[in-house]
Amino acid sequence: MxxxxxxxxxxxxxxxxxxxxxxxxxxxxxxxxxxxxxxxxxxxxxxxxxxxxxxxxxxxxxxxxxxxxxxxxxxxxxxxxxxxxxxxxxxxxxxxxxxxxxxxxxxxxxxxxxxxxxxxxxxxxxxxxxxxxxxxxxxxxxxxxxxxxxxxxxxxxxxxxxxxxxxxxxxxxxxxxxxxxxxxxxxxxxxxxxxxxxxxxxxxxxxxxxxxxxxxxxxxxxxxxxxxxxxxxxxxxxxxxxxxxxxxxxxxxxxxxVDYSIWSPSRDKKIPFKFIRANLSGKKMNKIELLNELGLPIREKTPLIGIISRLTDQKGFDLLEFIIDDVMKENLQIVLLGTGDEKYHRFFKDVESRYPDKCRSLLKFDDTLAHKIEAASDMFLMPSYYEPCGLNQMYSLKYGTVPIVRKVGGLADTVKDYNDQTKEGTGFVFENYTAQELLSTIKRAIETYQNRRNWLKIMKQGMNEDYSxxxxxxxxxxxxxxxx
Incomplete structure (x- = not known):
């Protein structure tokens, strides 16, 4: 043709x-x-x-x-x-x-x-x-x-x-x-x-x-x-x-x-340590490397949540504003990379200043850093109001970085909500656009993270998906x- x-x-x-x-x-x-x-x-x-x-x-x-x-x-x-x-x-x-x-x-x-x-x-x-x-x-x-x-x-x-x-x-x-x-x-x-x-x-x-x-x-x-x-x-x-x-x-x-010649942990030229589904040791090393680079403390059982996004209302950050103090009370660390509306620049810098050992807000776009965040993070947050397709949730799946997303647009088509009974799923999904539902979904992910066997299964099920x-x-x- x-x-x-x-x-x-x-x-x-x-x-x-x-x-x-x-x-x-x-x-x-x-x-x-x-x-x-x-x-x-x-x-x-x-x-x-x-x-x-x-x-x-x-x-x-x-x-x-x-x-x-x-x-x-x-x-x-x-x-x-x-x-x-x-x-x-x-x-x-x-x-x-x-x-x-x-x-x-x-x-x-x-x-x-x-x-x-x-x-x-x-x-x-x-x-x-x-x-x-x-x-x-x-x-x-x-x-x-x-x-x-x-x-x-x-x-x-x-x-x-x-x-x-x-x-x-x-x-x-x-x-x-x-x-x-x-x-x-x-x-x-x-x-x-x-x-x-x-x-x-x-x-x-x-x-x-x-x-x-x-x-x-x-x-x-x-x-x-x-x-x-x-x-x-x-x-x-x-x-x-x-x-x-x-x-x-x-x-x-x-x-x-997804172009897996660029976005795949086994082939990624921009991350310090490559890794594969059968051997995830490189992922842990990437996390340690990034935390050191950002000056965040290394905490063995604390999940790192990555966010790479335009900072706009469409991406769900208005929900995060409502619940940020409740979120930061949890056992987690957050690294954000992105630019956008000035109000969200101020918001994320304020979060970093109030929680200096738990948050880094990188208000810029840096492609190499985006790859490092995907490879190092345990979870990836995309609470979008609407999302025609979305790419980062698909990148995240391949890197064993478990997505937390709203059931909308391409996020709904690519991320399967984890079922604690069947142990099936590739991420954590909430349906209604409310701050409380987002908070409870983040808490559910953090709680699940503490069970290493279940978490590894979620990671590997995601890495097995093919969105080429x-x-x-x-x-x-x-x-x-x-x-x-």
Whole structure:
């Protein structure tokens, strides 16, 4: 199959969150399965091409937005030994900037993000047509690429290149929809009659890229089966639950995968001591090493709870605020790594100052430290209000770091609650979004930790789980074949 992937983020070139990780792994996995994969993304100033053979060329086109012409060039990188190519679409006036979406000078979104990503979507199709490239599948990701299926259906439905092409749009987080004032609709270059109350484009008087894409894509996927159900409810649908229920027949949940060449304790190049399921001595040594590095005392029967997260309400830290003193009374230590809302920066620094022998709050992002925390911690806390997929709970399982999670989104799909009667399960799960339920679940985990035999069984059951990208990629291939 000829598969074209379109995204604003692709690891290792551009990333602000999990979207980039997915686009770093899924195309490679599909290529390893024998499919011809082309990935298109903007050429941002921040991309470091060191070590890559970036090939530029003399090709140049124009993309028109609201009667204004923008130059379009491209460069490419061919992945060695795989049928995989990365195409970087270039316009300096739109993408030669310090950051991807947010102006570092103001802390607000660039005020022309609509122009930037309308250009990107049109440029994708302009490139494919000019190169006479006919994909079997056009798979786009999130609002920044959501207009590609819309333009394909409304402008190029009869074009020979797209006559047999099927479009897939993946929602990684429905909270981000690409919404702009209705005066911006004209920039799309579509008939004005397409914008009216309740139309596929209109959302409370604004233009909504994701809503339009849900309507015009041949299939809509999201990043876990549970999240696919949740976004059809008023609580998690972000105002689009009615539209998603209307198109439920083409809505699928496919879990993101983990790149075990990077996130596996037996292969991890960023941890001091590697270990395997059959011999966990390296995990204990990693814990001692990290505690020493952080200046925390080593306590034999005290579990270390790791947290690696954006510090926002979505991640459940408002619950933790309510119960933090009760939590810190327990026999535990906590290490947090992450940045986010200033109120949570203050909160976690305060916890560290009041409990200096039990907590370290590392308010930054450090990839090496993230690996060390996963490898060293006994438990991993993710009490999210909503979590489309989540990756850290899957990393944690592979490292024998037992997750404490809320039964929501991808957390519900990947972590099985421990049953003390049957001794089955891979973590500790609470259902209702209340501080008391979170507290009782943390206490249950700490109590279980004291029984070494039971705890080892939980660890090993988690390490045995397989959430590799190959499993996810095969499900996408199954969907692609179903559409064709």
């Amino acid at each position: 000829k598969i074209v992937m379109v995204s604003s983020e692709v690891v290792p070139f551009a990333k602000t969150g999990g979207l980039g990780d997915v686009l770093g792994a899924l195309p490679k996995t599909l290529a390893k399965l024998g499919h011809e994969v082309t990935v298109l993304l903007p050429l941002y100033r921040s991309i470091d091409f060191s070590g890559y053979n970036l090939v530029a060329n003399d090709w140049e086109e124009k993309v028109t937005i609201d009667s204004k012409n923008f130059n379009l060039k491209y460069s490419k990188i061919k992945e060695p030994k795989l049928p995989l190519e990365y195409i970087f679409l270039e316009n300096d006036s739109l993408f030669d900037r310090k950051a991807l979406y947010v102006d570092p000078e103001t802390g607000a979104d660039y005020n022309d993000n609509d122009d930037r990503f309308i250009f990107f979507n049109k440029a994708v199709l302009k490139f494919l047509i000019s190169k006479d490239y006919a994909p079997d599948i056009l798979h786009v990701h999130d609002w920044q690429a959501a207009l590609v299926p819309v333009f394909t259906k409304l402008c190029f439905a009869d074009h020979e290149l797209f006559r047999n092409c099927k479009t897939v749009m993946t929602i990684h987080n429905l909270a981000f929809q690409g919404m702009y004032e209705n005066s911006k609709f004209g920039k799309l270059g579509l008939e004005e009659e397409l914008f009216y109350p309740t139309s596929p484009f209109e959302f409370y008087g604004k233009v909504n890229f994701i809503k339009a894409s849900i309507t015009y894509s041949d299939a809509v996927t999201t990043v876990s089966q549970q999240y696919a159900q949740e976004i059809q409810t008023n609580e998690f649908g972000c105002g689009l639950d009615g539209v998603l229920k209307q198109h439920a027949d083409k809505l699928y949940g496919i879990l993101n995968g 990208w190959k499993q996810s990629a095969l499900k996408y291939v199954e969907l692609y074949n179903k559409l064709r």
